Amino acid sequence: MRFFREELHTLSGVYVLDALDGAERDRFTRHLHRCQPCANEVRGLRETATRLAMAVAMSPPAHLRERVLAAAASTRQLPPDTEQLRARRFLRSRRFPSSITAREGRFPRLAAGLAAAAAAVAIVLGVTQAVTQRELGHARAQAQAVEAVLSAPDARLLTRATSDGGRATVVVSQSRHALVLTTSGLPSLPAAKVYEVWFLAPGRTQRAGLLPSPTAGRTAPLVAHGLAAGDRIGVTVEPAGGTSRPTTTPILVMSLPT
Amino acid sequence: MSTGDLRAPGPGPRPRQRQDEDLDGLVRHVARGDESAFEAVYDQLSRPVYGLIRKVLRDPAQSEEVTQEVLLEVWRTASRFDPAKGSAMAWVMTIAHRRAIDRVRSVNAQALRERKAGSVLAGSAEEVAEAVETRLDAERVRRCLDSLTELQRESIGLAYYGGYTYQQVAGVLDAALGTIKTRIRDGLIRLRDCMGVSW
Numbered sequence: 282m283r284f285f286r287e288e289l290h291t292l293s294g295v296y297v298l299d300a301l302d303g304a305e306r307d308r309f310t311r312h313l314h315r316c317q318p319c320a321n322e323v324r325g326l327r328e329t330a331t332r333l334a335m336a337v338a339m340s341p342p343a344h345l346r347e348r349v350l351a352a353a354a355s356t357r358q359l360p361p362d363t364e365q366l367r368a369r370r371f372l373r374s375r376r377f378p379s380s381i382t383a384r385e386g387r388f389p390r391l392a393a394g395l396a397a398a399a400a401a402v403a404i405v406l407g408v409t410q411a412v413t414q415r416e417l418g419h420a421r422a423q424a425q426a427v428e429a430v431l432s433a434p435d436a437r438l439l440t441r442a443t444s445d446g447g448r449a450t451v452v453v454s455q456s457r458h459a460l461v462l463t464t465s466g467l468p469s470l471p472a473a474k475v476y477e478v479w480f481l482a483p484g485r486t487q488r489a490g491l492l493p494s495p496t497a498g499r500t501a502p503l504v505a506h507g508l509a510a511g512d513r514i515g516v517t518v519e520p521a522g523g524t525s526r527p528t529t530t531p532i533l534v535m536s537l538p539t
Numbered sequence: 540m541s542t543g544d545l546r547a548p549g550p551g552p553r554p555r556q557r558q559d560e561d562l563d564g565l566v567r568h569v570a571r572g573d574e575s576a577f578e579a580v581y582d583q584l585s586r587p588v589y590g591l592i593r594k595v596l597r598d599p600a601q602s603e604e605v606t607q608e609v610l611l612e613v614w615r616t617a618s619r620f621d622p623a624k625g626s627a628m629a630w631v632m633t634i635a636h637r638r639a640i641d642r643v644r645s646v647n648a649q650a651l652r653e654r655k656a657g658s659v660l661a662g663s664a665e666e667v668a669e670a671v672e673t674r675l676d677a678e679r680v681r682r683c684l685d686s687l688t689e690l691q692r693e694s695i696g697l698a699y700y701g702g703y704t705y706q707q708v709a710g711v712l713d714a715a716l717g718t719i720k721t722r723i724r725d726g727l728i729r730l731r732d733c734m735g736v737s738w
Contacts, residue, residue, distance in 0.1 A: 294720065294725075338589075
């Protein structure tokens, strides 16, 4: 699996140069949705390729100008993609990192990681941005709960690979007895299944919530309350609606700092 | 990012030259149906778009057609341009390159490409160097290209200017697929760092 993912990652260059065809291209395009570092790299390489393009600039025949302008005047434009616009507006309205950077003096090492996590969470929220007002309100409340954990003075950021090729990012605060979990690249499940999150301790297993279904390969942040010192976090695949105790082998078990 | 380096290209003074930030703004105006903004966009983009397409396709008549398609696509889909994903110039040049590649890989263009393959292969490295000499930032781009290995430079040239798939690049350079993949990526990363692209 590890080899497979690294292999995929090296396709960024040929992807940017459009030297990738068919199924391989589709596979990498899907991969981009769940691999933020890859998306960033592609953006930078695309700007680089743009300079190569500009290096071969050449004037087209003069008559082309009139033809293109006339064709434009008689061509209907696409309306904006309203969902995309709303997501952008919502992102602008959020300010996750501010409360964190204000505390930078107190735990400088963490600040950068947390700001990154906050940005990642903001992106997830933006991507999974709600379509209706009601959902938008819910997303905001969710964002506040997320922010409460992120801004805790003892907040710690951890990230782990899951056994099925995804990645889980956790921001945990023992003082708030809570954590925020986001994931990327988890295989999508049939409608009858769900990812369930657990707090695990010797002799005690406690439900911590269900992961929302992913959008573009990512799940929106899950805020789980009721964390006790020494708990580990686990994720299993369960029947839709969840169960009272895990019934399958966890795809993730992760110790948390105390 | 250093927008100053992404200016509309061209030797000599160009009174209509604007910085890339302006292009981003112009595209937003175009999204509102502003035809005069589209004229300004045409003046900024027609040379890089036509130049790239011509480089890939070679054939002047086809290049003109595809250039028109690309610029109309910019007009039509301006509302979908998302500045968070990159500069307007990169957005347009991505469309332009894809359209050129689509044409290259279509059945009709096959014969044409076969005919031109030899010259692409023979000239790619020199052509790049020659072309950049006409550029305002020629020195830096050339120095950056010079810093690549020959295999990196050739692979990038064949893929980007030649419109080859990486399998075809591997074929003509007689190298393993994995080698070409990583050389292209490493080469682009080196160019990116050398050119100071900060995205």
